[in-house]
Amino acid sequence: MNYLRNAWYVAAAAAEVVREPFRRIILEEPIVLYRLESGEPAALFDRCPHRFAPLSRGRQIGDDLQCIYHGLRFDKAGVCVLNPHGSKSIPQTARVKSYPLYEKYGYVWIWPGDPARADPSLIPEFDFLEDKKSFRTVSGYLTIDANYQLVVDNLLDLSHVEFLHPMFARKEGVDSHRTEFSQEGNAIYSRRLKSNSSLNDFARLFWTSPSEKGDGRANMRWTPPSLLYFDLGVTEVGAPVAEGVCTPAAHLLTPETPYRTHYFWSQGRNRKLDDEKLDEILHNSVHRVFTYEDKPIIEAQQEEMGEQTDLIAMRPVLLEPDIPGIRARRVLGQLIDEEEQASATPRKSA
Template identity: 55%
Template sequence: MMGVKMKYLRNAWYAGALSTELDSGPVSRELLGDRMVLFRSESGRTAALSDRCPHRFAPLSLGRVAGEHIECGYHGLRFDGSGKCVLNPHGDKRISPRAEVGSWPTRERYGFVWFWPGDPKLADDASIPPYPFNADPDRFAVVYGHIDVAAHYELVVDNLLDLSHVEFLHPLFKQSGGVDSHQMSYGVEGTTVIANRLKPNVEIQGLARFFWTSPSKRFDARSNMRWLPPSALIFDLGGTECGAPVEEGVCLPNAHLIPPASEFCCHYFWSIARNRQIDDEESGRGLQQITQKVFTTEDIPMIEAQQRNIGQVTDILSLRPLTLEPDTPAVRARLILADLIRRETDAQAAAAE
């Protein structure tokens, strides 16, 4: 790893790519300030390496997958998933000890490729954020998306933890009763922040209306968000007959994953599952297109404009903004993350003494 590092929580799993992205070959992506190449070998193993060949510093992502290795497209050096050179096709074929690149542990789960930027010995599979609905094809069909965002990643987290903005920014999804129709509750469980919104007995609105088949004109809607540090969110979205159990209604659970790219850029990986019309590919395409359009034409332009107004500042709380009641979960998440980063940094400094 090279260069000055911005302070991120490093002993954590981040999404680095959609699984489907690696079907077409290596993917180059900036993540936490590092330029990585992510690829899947012919046997299905995923890997994340520094995207810079040590020979002439060409991007490995411009090469190709060769069996279990990635081959540099410039002079043919091959590297395994740990970053070690395994083939030098030139001269006496000897491999220099310097012929290696940085690597990160990876896992493929829930339709995403995850990487661990911290101590590899601490990479615990059990700490991968859980999205079981993405791995339950008997109950759910899933669509995915990815967007690049020119803003600090915590601004996207703020946006998701305060869904009061839906009533003002997203005309397609707002309720006739506005924010007054929301019953809000917030909480913290360990390092998980909870932001629940129940909208009881409201007119059929939002994404759930596209899958609502009941003759009822009103339903109980919910949009419950859970944030797991550093930047993973689980969104329980849906609607059911008034007073009925949630599992009997329309369930549209979401995954939202916001890994930083650099100080003022991030990635936004998302998925939406549905328990209705799961065999209808047209419904899936429509859901994917609507969601991607809303994010790219409404949320992201607002967040990027917000960053431009804030300027070169990563911690919005340092500017002493006016805070409203719906800001509570986002403020809690920021404070928890800052504390986790501080503890990790202190522990690393103590270990180095």
């Protein structure tokens, strides 16, 4: 499958990456992640070029990784720095790919493409994850056995909430929403506004007003390749957004294979910041929604699609809520095409 490679993906939660190497498959490439003695994260292609043993099964010697099979050592750049056998000469081909990493927002980000183009400023904004004074956050991780674009479709389609997620549904139903879709550059926006409506069970976790109704909003932003920011909140009827409940979320999707997706999520709130019990309730609630509601239906979709990964190629019936997902697919497809064309074009000599 073709992926956008000159882009940032989440490789792991920052807390996952420790001194001990561990393996994660990203864009069908086995990658070993670990930390140097300085604490800096590092990533190498997880396959020794000698006999193809996984480097993640080896051990660290200082900042080097030593293959468990024959003891070749590789530095953080993927260069073999020790051959303990025979003349001890090191073949020029004894090296593995290294990957640019950047640690931000509590995650370790990886750039699978051209290292020279790995600009950390291209990571989209998820500022609530660093604003500890205004927001308290819980996070989690799961895998979904389906193509990552099906997960993107699910997140951009905000209409399914009324049917699949009872905790987020309001008694007025889907018809009471005002829906807007837009595109700014390569970013796709899906917005749903609900004025003077009843509170759903999720909003009630944070609502402290005696009012039984509020102005609700659900705004999703997608940026390539598969990074989504969810601005979810409710205010008193007619009140400014800044005065209301704000529960922003990050949905960060990284393809493992064409049929399996790493799903990293973080859920914030600007209310009850000292309530540790609410942390547990919120984490369990979000985990339940993703694991027992979204995950089964998305995996069932992929099962029905078989080996097909392109939903549009199967000519589905399209509804209005599908618009942002279709736009995201088009943007991503165009970026992948442009990337592949650029890599296929020979560079002119100076």
